[in-house]
Structure formats: structure tokens, C-alpha cells
Amino acid sequence: MFSPVLTMMMERHRIPVVDEANIDAFAEAHDLTALFFPGDWLRLAESNDVAVILPELVQAFQGVFKPAVVSRESERELQSRYRFDAFPALVFLRNGEYLGGIKRVLDWEDYLTEIDGILRRGRARRRLSSFPKPARPTTVTTTIISSERKRPGGRNMAASLFGGIGPGSQPSEGDGSDLQYMEMPKGMATSASPVLPEKENVAGLEAALAVLSALAESLGRSSPDCENAVHDLSGLDHANLALIDQALGEGEVLIICGDDLKAQESVLAGIWRVRQTGTDGRLVRDFVEVGAFPSAVLERAFAGCRNTLPAPATYPTGVFNAPPLISELNGRIPLVGPDVGPHAINLSLLPHTEEDLTFLDGLLGHGPVVVLSRGYGNCRVTTTGTRGVWWVRFFNSTDDLILNTIEVTALPGVVRAAPEDIADSRQRLLEILEVYR
Known part of the structure; x- marks a missing residue:
């Protein structure tokens, strides 16, 4: 099962799923491909970071590579084929042949540098001068904040390049074929290694x-x-x-x-x-x-909160889909416990009105806890006034809401280390x- 963030990105950008049975045909059908191995998103919060970053990388490189997500069932088998040792990972292929890969997550500028170097490998078969040339970016001072629980410290955002030569090792092209990139955010809020005394x-x-x-x-x-x-x-x-x-x-x-x-x-x-x-x-x-x-x-998260949602006899004008959601929530709240998996209601994929959201927000109430996670985009998790019910919202680098969910659980996986x-x-x-x- 993919994370709600990845599912949203796949649907929005029409990114296909590949597995052992069709990956070769998919890779051979496209000159350049980028395979995303998300890993277990409940344990690896960086998985959601890469899910948000991948469509922007495709855009930055003007669509010269075709992205695909590797199915969870095929990840381990294909991992052994491409020989990387950490998730999440991006693996780049040219006509099905391995070019290189990036594991975990990088800062934006590092992504541009590393992918540029990877795509240049094997250029004797296809020179980069045939790639589209978007305008090189000017300096951007946008600070990006985290799409999901990323690994500060353990999540030091350091990713490694494997399977090829590092950045700076490639000669410049005499024919002016250096890749240029469209203007994209270049900052990412990441934690730095501590500076310690002697x-x-x-x-x-x-x-x-x-x-x-x-x-x-x-x-x-x-x-x-x-x-x-x-x-x-x-x-x-x-x-x-x-x-x-x-x-x-x-x-x-x-x-x-x-x-x-x-x-x-x-x-x-x-x-x-x-x-x-x-x-x-x-x-x-x-x-x-x-x-x-x-x-x-x-x-303190749910101290003094209610244990169920009252269903009013009448609903305000414009409220259409809130009533069945109230019934769904009331059915899941009594099941909340440390050994019970989360139940998520993805409001981004459900039809609803602004009146539905306003009504649900007021009915659920507001709890005392706010969790803010910074990095590429940001994740904001808040408790409600109803036991075991959390709002989980993801925003991209321009602070647009890209995923809005209600989770019924003891603790959302996105906030756990x-x-x-x-x-x-x-x-x-x-x-x-x-x-x-």
C-alpha cells in the first residue's frame, strides 16, 4: 500500500506503477526513465518527501525522463537487480539499462547536480544536445518546509550517489549541450550537524x-x-x-x-x-x-476530550458529505489503540464542499497539540477535541495544501521517529x- 501523499502525487501527475512483470517493457518504451522505490512509508518518512519532489524534478528536467513507481511487492526483487541499499531510492535507466541512482533524499540543488551527472552517462548513445533546454534559474531565496516527518539528525538529509562517477567529474560540453533548468526552489530546511567544542x-x-x-x-x-x-x-x-x-x-x-x-x-x-x-x-x-x-x-493529547461525535438533527446549508463521515468516524473511534492500525479519511480525494470542511472542523473541535515538521514543503498535524482523531495536512513548497486527511489512530505514523x-x-x-x- 502506498502512502496517501504518494497516491495523491501519482493520481495528480499520472505516474504509473511498474512491477517485475512489466518493468522491462516500460523501460524499453522510454528513452530515459526514473524508477521510484518508496519503501515502507510508515517507517521511512523520507518516502513522502521524495514523492513530493519527484514531479518537480520531472518538471525541472523538462520531462526528459519518464517517472514510475515500483510496486511494494516487487521492491525487494528489483532492489537486488539495481543493487542499492536504502529506501527511498530513485533509479535512472536509459532504454532499460542502468545509469545510476540516488537513495534517501537530497537538497534541491544537489538533486539537479546528481541527476545531471547520471543522465550524462552513456551519452555516446544519445547526446544531451537533443534534450530540451529550459532557462537557467536565477537565485531563489524561497525556504522550503517539510512534507512529512523527515529524519533530522538521523534524518540529516544526506543522500548518497551510487553506481557511477560523482558530481564535478564530467567534462563540460563543447557544443553547448549543458543541461539548464527552469526556476525552481533551491532551499530546503534541513538540520545541520552540531558544531562541538574541542x-x-x-x-x-x-x-x-x-x-x-x-x-x-x-x-x-x-x-x-x-x-x-x-x-x-x-x-x-x-x-x-x-x-x-x-x-x-x-x-x-x-x-x-x-x-x-x-x-x-x-x-x-x-x-x-x-x-x-x-x-x-x-x-x-x-x-x-x-x-x-x-x-x-x-x-495530554486527548485529555478531557469527547469520545464520540454527536450527529445533529439538521445540518447547515451546503453540508452534504459530512453526515456519512461522522458515522464512519464514530465507528472507528472505539477501536483506537496502540496495536490497531490507523484509519485515514482522505478529504483531498473525496467530494466535499467548503461548508463540509467548516462543519467537520467545528464538530471535531480543537485539541492542544500542534506538530510542525519542516523540510521540503511542510506537514502540520493537530489533535482535535475528539479522542483518537487527528488532522494531518501536507503543504508543498509554495504552501499549497496538497493532502488533507483525518486520521483515527493513537498516533499518526508521520510524527513518529x-x-x-x-x-x-x-x-x-x-x-x-x-x-x-
Whole structure:
């Protein structure tokens, strides 16, 4: 099953699905093809990022390659054919022959550079001078914000090129056949690696190093079945807190819970800096949680909310499709639990009126939690005033709403840190600590 974001992109841009049975025929029918291997979108939030980026890449290269999405059932078999080791991935073919690929997700400018180099391979068979030449972009200062839970830290947005020569290795073309690109956004909000002090400058900061070591141990024990580990920072002085701030940094996911609680994911996925303030705005709690999502926020997400949606006897003018959705939601709410999969209602694909949306928004109510995820486009997840019901909205780089869903679940998958990213965070934190031993 593809993610709602990918499904929307495929329908909007008419991107076909290929599998083991028809991939060869599809690739041979097109001079250049780009195969998208999305992977498990519930575990790999970068999958949705690439789903949003792919149509814009096709547009930037003036449609010189034909995109297709590889079916989930055929991914592993075709992965072994093209020999890449991480999802999501883009694999480029020329008349069915492998040219190269990109795994995970890149910044926009890096995509342009890497794909340019990939498409130049084998140009003796077809010179790039036959490609269309869109105008080269001017400087764009647009900052792009994340379409989905991407991997800050563990999600460091670093993607690797495999199967060929790196950027800058190709000679310039004497016939003026350098590819040029249409104006596209070039910025992406990504987390950067922390800038840490030298070893000789951490004398007297043993308390901070002890906390970081404890965090690494908690990352190693973290699993979907265990409770989050909580590490209190209230006893640390300013210098030790500063080192922890430097090591953890700020990632791409910010959670606001009411007026007094905020959780910022660090650049290391699964590590959350949680701060609680009093009525006077002063800090009363400062701690770090290790886990897929901060439990301090989840405990409040639906506190005091209703357990069912009332169905009014009459509906406002212009409301047509809200009534059956109320029945659908009431049927799913009692099933919400940690072991029950999410139930999503994709409003972007259902016929509805503005009055339907306004009515549903008012009926569901508003909860205390807002989750903001930044990167390529952005994802905004909010709780409602009804137990287990979340709004999940995706916006592209120009802040247009591209996917509007209601999810009935204990916690939407898009806001969780994936287990593999948590494992990667542990390794990166151990590497940081090794510097100070």
C-alpha cells in the first residue's frame, strides 16, 4: 500500500506503477526513465518527501525522463537487480539499462547536480544536445518546509550517489549541450550537524557528557514496546546545558502542547528536548525524552476530550458529505489503540464542499497539540477535541495544501521517529562521545 501523499502525487501527475512483470517493457518504451522505490512509508518518512519532489524534478528536467513507481511487492526483487541499499531510492535507466541512482533524499540543488551527472552517462548513445533546454534559474531565496516527518539528525538529509562517477567529474560540453533548468526552489530546511567544542574545552563538563552517555544507552534500549526514557536536566549549570544544546541541536520537528509545553526534536532522531513553563512564563521543567514521540505530549493529547461525535438533527446549508463521515468516524473511534492500525479519511480525494470542511472542523473541535515538521514543503498535524482523531495536512513548497486527511489512530505514523533512525542516532551520538574520551 502506498502512502496517501504518494497516491495523491501519482493520481495528480499520472505516474504509473511498474512491477517485475512489466518493468522491462516500460523501460524499453522510454528513452530515459526514473524508477521510484518508496519503501515502507510508515517507517521511512523520507518516502513522502521524495514523492513530493519527484514531479518537480520531472518538471525541472523538462520531462526528459519518464517517472514510475515500483510496486511494494516487487521492491525487494528489483532492489537486488539495481543493487542499492536504502529506501527511498530513485533509479535512472536509459532504454532499460542502468545509469545510476540516488537513495534517501537530497537538497534541491544537489538533486539537479546528481541527476545531471547520471543522465550524462552513456551519452555516446544519445547526446544531451537533443534534450530540451529550459532557462537557467536565477537565485531563489524561497525556504522550503517539510512534507512529512523527515529524519533530522538521523534524518540529516544526506543522500548518497551510487553506481557511477560523482558530481564535478564530467567534462563540460563543447557544443553547448549543458543541461539548464527552469526556476525552481533551491532551499530546503534541513538540520545541520552540531558544531562541538574541542576536547580540551570540555574540562569541567563531565555532567553534560554523562547525560549524553545516558542518552546513547537509552537510544540503544529504545523500542516500540518500551516506555520512553526521561533524563532530567534541571540540576545542570549553564555551561553543561550549553554543551548538551550544542550536541543535540534543533531538528525539523517542533511540538507545541497548550501554552506551557514544547518539545523540540534534536538533530538526532528520537531525542526530544522538552520544556515546560509556568503561568508566569518561567521554566519549571527541562528534560530530555528518548523515544518515537514524547510521552509528556501524548499524555495530554486527548485529555478531557469527547469520545464520540454527536450527529445533529439538521445540518447547515451546503453540508452534504459530512453526515456519512461522522458515522464512519464514530465507528472507528472505539477501536483506537496502540496495536490497531490507523484509519485515514482522505478529504483531498473525496467530494466535499467548503461548508463540509467548516462543519467537520467545528464538530471535531480543537485539541492542544500542534506538530510542525519542516523540510521540503511542510506537514502540520493537530489533535482535535475528539479522542483518537487527528488532522494531518501536507503543504508543498509554495504552501499549497496538497493532502488533507483525518486520521483515527493513537498516533499518526508521520510524527513518529522510525526505529532505524533511532538506531542511527545512537551510532552518531557514540561517535560524538568518542571525541571526548
